[in-house]
Amino acid sequence: MAASVIETCHVACSANRAPNVVSWGRGGLIAFGSCNSVCLYDPQEGRVVGLLNGHTGRVNAVRWVHRTENAPECHLVSGGSDSRLILWEAQHGKFIQSVECKGHTAAVCAVDAVYTEDSKVLVASSASDSTVRLWLCSDDKDAECLHIVSFAGFMMDVSLALLPGSKVPVLACGGDDCKVHLYAQANGQLQKVMMLQGHEDWVRGVEWTSAGAELLLASCSQDSLIRVWRLCAKSGTDTRAEDDHTIIKMKEDVFEVKDRGITSEFAASLETVLAGHENWVYGVHWHPPVYKGGELQQPLCLLSASMDKTMIIWAPEEASGVWVEQVRVGEVGGNTLGFYGCQMSPDGAMIVAHAFQGALHLWCKDHHNEGEWRPGVVVSGHFDVVQDLSWDPEGEFILTVGSDQTTRLFTPWKKQNNKEITWHEISRPQIHGYDMQCLAMVGRFQFVSGADEKVLRVFQAPRNFVENFATISGASKEKLLTTSDAASLPEGASTPALGLSNKAVFQGGLVPKNNKEEEQFNSISDQYQESYFHPLILTGTVKLRHHLFPKKLFNL
Known part of the structure; x- marks a missing residue:
């Protein structure tokens, strides 16, 4: 008898609480750290297609090693709280651990990598030991630490690129001294060539991009501002133009790089300052290069993310060249x-x-309405330890509880006109104030949960949830309502204004009572009606995950 083949149907996970833990590759895969693993998520398929296990501590930084021809990546770099860096390599459709870099004495918080001219991988890493290290990884599974730069504080992010018109690597480091430090590797030495000043708080993110014969560096800070710097090679004509005082231009800082007996001059200047966020800006990311007319071009488009719960896409206006939101x-x-x-x-x-x-x-661009973006469905899961789980008696969904104080329900989503079935989180029946510890199903749509306060609570699904569950899972609504004792099911659940628990709402409570006695208010609070439950019926496909996830669809 042939052995049964076991394959992974679904991985429920979330990203670690670290700024540099997500990276989107040119091949379409999103790599992100989840606990001690690196997850490879395919947004087109809507599921995690791979797990890379090698770290013994939390993964804090993940970066794809982009190729110059914009082809799908063959290498991925990750750094973790175990003080290690791991270079992953694609072989036969899977990523395996290729090289391990050891040397940091504290947690790695940022990584970046580029290919050298001899196809080796040059990796830069920053760690909590106040050092930035440069590594050279070769095909013989060997990693060499080329340089160690020590700082008085911490470098929050690092970014690598190649200087314009050369193969000289340039490293940008942003740290808690409110400055961006630039280093160039020439003649086997890592030299500090410039320090970009302007930010008034910790620099949280830096990223290079190539724009023709120039480099653009974006830096973001806790001062809520984004600065874009321009780095270009200087020529003799540029030197003569400096003597012409009639030309209005930004002040340039010039530095020299000597490599292989050739001295080159480069100039760095401030391109623009972007103000639009209202809180710390944690991340900036350039639009990836795209092919237009058979040539690889770099769109001037910058994405930023902030603690004000917004993302902004910035781009210069065609007429004026001024960067706007x-x-x-x-x-x-x-x-x-x-x-x-x-x-x-x-x-x-x-x-x-x-x-x-x-x-x-x-968010996905709406191709029918230009300029509009729509929220999309994405993988989700607990962001802390999963303590217990329980299957539905019929095996159609699974309930889990975790130390993140939530109870979550996962089920397959059967899309119309699509044979492929993917699992998704469709509800959080319980959002608690204590860490959840245990769970047990006592019926088709009933469960008991316990948390750290040592109180057991019994939850029952309302009719509205059962109807929406049937729409998502493709099950028979009539069969579910019959087996769920439909006569006693409440219509939904609502939370009182000053309450913490969901209360059942039955058929008679769907609409507010309207009689003459209620028109005679006894107090100011009587003038404002209690919020009533309004059924949410899903038709066809799930509209938005934001409509479904926050709803407390179970009653206590």
Whole structure:
């Protein structure tokens, strides 16, 4: 008898609470750290397609190693709280651990990498030991630490690129001294060539991009501002132009780089300052290069994410060249914190942010309405330890509880005109104030949960949830309502204004009572009606995950 084949149907996970933990590759895969693993998520398929296990501590930084021809990446770099860096390499459709870099004495918080001219991988890393290290990884599974730069404080982010018109690597480091430090590797030495000043608080993110014969560096800070710097090679004509005082231009800082007996001059200047966020800006990301007319071109488009719970797409106007805000998306209201970082899809049609609580937020460009973006469905999961789980007696969904104080329900989503079935989180029946510890199903749509305060609570699904569950899972609504004792099911659940628990709402409580006695108010509070439950019926496909996830669909 042949052995049964076991395959992974669904991985429920969230991103770690770190700014540099998400990276979107040119091949379409989103790599992000979740606990001690690196997850490879395919937004087109809507599921996690791979897990890379190698770290023994939390993964804090993940970066794809982009190729110059904009092809799908073959290498991925990750750094963790175990003080290690791991270079992953694609072989036969899977990523395996290729090289391990050891040397840091504290948690790695930022990584970046580029290819050298001899196809080796040059990796830069920053750690909590106040050092930035430069590594050279070769094909023989060997990693050499080339340089160690020590700082008095911490470098929050690093970014690598090649200087214009040369193969000389340039490293940008942004740290808690409010400055951006530039280093160039020439003749086997890592030299500090410049220090960019202007930010008034910690620099949280830096990223290079190539724009023709120039480099653009974006830096973001806790001062809520984004600065874009321009780095270009100087020529003899540029030197003569400096003597012409009739030309109005930004002040340039010039530095020299000597490599292989050739001295080259480069100039750095401030391109623009972008003000639009109202809180710390944690991440900036350039639009990936795209092919137009058979040539690889770099769109001048910048994405930023902030703790004000918004992402902004910036671009210069065609007429004036002034950088302005093009698109703003994000969360409104609630008691959650903002975004830790952002990434953009290879074609720029989708953007993703990861939040403080680990949730991924995806927006897709609406091709029918120009300038509009729509929220998309993305993978989700607990952002702390999963303590218990329980299957539905019929095996159609699964309930989980975790130390993140939530109870979550996962079920397959059967889309119309699509044979492929994917699992998704469709409800959070319980959002608690204590860490959840245990769970047990006592019926088809009933469960008991316990938390740290040692109180057991019994929850029952209302009719509105059962109807929506049937729409999503493709199950028979009539069969579910019959087996669920439909006569005793409440219509829904609502939370009183000064209450903490969901209360059942039955058929008679769907609409407010209207009689003459209620028109005679006894107090000021009587003038304002209690909020009533309004059924949410899903038709066809799930509209937005934001409409469904926050709803407390179970009653106590």
